Amino acid sequence: VHERPVEDLIDEFQRLPGVGRKTAERYVFLLLSADETDVRRFAEAMLHMKERIGFCSRCHNIAEGELCRVCANPQRDAGVICVVETPRDVASLERTQQFRGLYHVLGGALSPIDGITPERLTIASLVDRVRSEDVREVILCTNQTVDGDATASYLARELAAVAEAGTDGPTITRIASGLPVGSDLDFADDATLTRALAGRRSI
Amino acid sequence: VHERPVEDLIDEFQRLPGVGRKTAERYVFLLLSADETDVRRFAEAMLHMKERIGFCSRCHNIAEGELCRVCANPQRDAGVICVVETPRDVASLERTQQFRGLYHVLGGALSPIDGITPERLTIASLVDRVRSEDVREVILCTNQTVDGDATASYLARELAAVAEAGTDGPTITRIASGLPVGSDLDFADDATLTRALAGRRSI
Numbered sequence: 001v002h003e004r005p006v007e008d009l010i011d012e013f014q015r016l017p018g019v020g021r022k023t024a025e026r027y028v029f030l031l032l033s034a035d036e037t038d039v040r041r042f043a044e045a046m047l048h049m050k051e052r053i054g055f056c057s058r059c060h061n062i063a064e065g066e067l068c069r070v071c072a073n074p075q076r077d078a079g080v081i082c083v084v085e086t087p088r089d090v091a092s093l094e095r096t097q098q099f100r101g102l103y104h105v106l107g108g109a110l111s112p113i114d115g116i117t118p119e120r121l122t123i124a125s126l127v128d129r130v131r132s133e134d135v136r137e138v139i140l141c142t143n144q145t146v147d148g149d150a151t152a153s154y155l156a157r158e159l160a161a162v163a164e165a166g167t168d169g170p171t172i173t174r175i176a177s178g179l180p181v182g183s184d185l186d187f188a189d190d191a192t193l194t195r196a197l198a199g200r201r202s203i
Numbered sequence: 204v205h206e207r208p209v210e211d212l213i214d215e216f217q218r219l220p221g222v223g224r225k226t227a228e229r230y231v232f233l234l235l236s237a238d239e240t241d242v243r244r245f246a247e248a249m250l251h252m253k254e255r256i257g258f259c260s261r262c263h264n265i266a267e268g269e270l271c272r273v274c275a276n277p278q279r280d281a282g283v284i285c286v287v288e289t290p291r292d293v294a295s296l297e298r299t300q301q302f303r304g305l306y307h308v309l310g311g312a313l314s315p316i317d318g319i320t321p322e323r324l325t326i327a328s329l330v331d332r333v334r335s336e337d338v339r340e341v342i343l344c345t346n347q348t349v350d351g352d353a354t355a356s357y358l359a360r361e362l363a364a365v366a367e368a369g370t371d372g373p374t375i376t377r378i379a380s381g382l383p384v385g386s387d388l389d390f391a392d393d394a395t396l397t398r399a400l401a402g403r404r405s406i
């Protein structure tokens with residue numbers, strides 16, 4: 001419908017998550033009326049980010065350089081590894097400022113239907129770390145979803161096998177599931193309520 | 204929170220309409236895991252569009268070159284000008300394939316509160332066109348909003364003044380307001396119903 005260069009950019013924006021044609025059009029028309037310097041800065045920020053940011057060779061989190069900020073920080077406790085699905089999960093956990101250990105980013109969750117087999121994730125690299133580093137605890141922080149739970153179960157088995165082979169393996173834990181803080185009981189879904197009950201603690 | 208190049212790109216995405224920090228983060232993390240060639244193509248599409256696309260010297264619609272596609276088409280009826288607020292409105296009207304005249308893109312609607320005075324819009328250029336071109340009809344297609352209506356009223360007065368000064372001026376019309384096709388009466392708001400009633404036609 002539009003001129004070729006406009007259509008091309010609309011196509012590119014449509015590749016972003018949750019962006020349909022209408023939204024992509026709105027974005028492109030804003031850029032059309034924006035200053036040329038602003039659009040150039042945007043495009044260069046994109047190229048610059050892609051050039052500068054890669055993945056941490058140790059934990060697969062996003063990194064500027066060889067190691068990510070967390071792995072490069074000597075203050076962090078290398079004895080505890082928190083396993084998450086994506087770099088965004090690392091950012092969420094870091095925001096709480098409660099966790100002082102290191103991370104391991106899987107790059108997703110196991111999902112046989114979508115062809116996400118263990119080889120597609122950084123599981124071998126996690127097993128290597130548990131084998132070679134001095135790890136006391138592995139916290140499985142994959143999502144509280146069918147895929148996330150299945151991945152946690154799979155990892156628990158794999159890591160237990162590593163422990164048997166060596167001397168004494170790390171403790172394997174799973175992040176707690178339950179009612180969100182500030183939520184009403186009658187708004188909780190059955191699955192959350194069931195898990196929250198099962199995970200009850202003495203006070 | 205993130206590395207500088209990541210934060211910079213999040214900032215850029217947040218300038219897009221309706222994009223908050225969370226959405227911008229999702230976009231950036233998708234690009235982080237995308238192929239470098241894909242990201243490069245995206246950035247280049249942005250630069251390319253900005254280089255190639257400008258505004259039509261006659262109607263201010265987006266244009267690749269001096270004139271937009273509509274103005275450059277000799278088949279179009281130069282005797283009818285449809286006045287719209289934005290180039291997106293041109294695209295919407297073109298999609299109907301019902302209008303065979305030319306357009307005039309104002310670049311917005313009058314809005315004293317936002318500092319959008321007549322000088323900020325392409326009104327002088329519209330008056331010039333009506334004066335110098337052989338225009339039979341001007342259809343005011345600004346939005347059915349307070350600002351769009353005020354702009355239409357303002358233009359109607361301005362163009363009537365042009366007509367008085369010259370010989371015989373063009374007919375000035377306003378696009379119809381009423382109930383959308385396929386809509387239920389009981390879902391229509393009062394303002395729409397009022398206008399739809401006022402604009403009733405004999406059948």
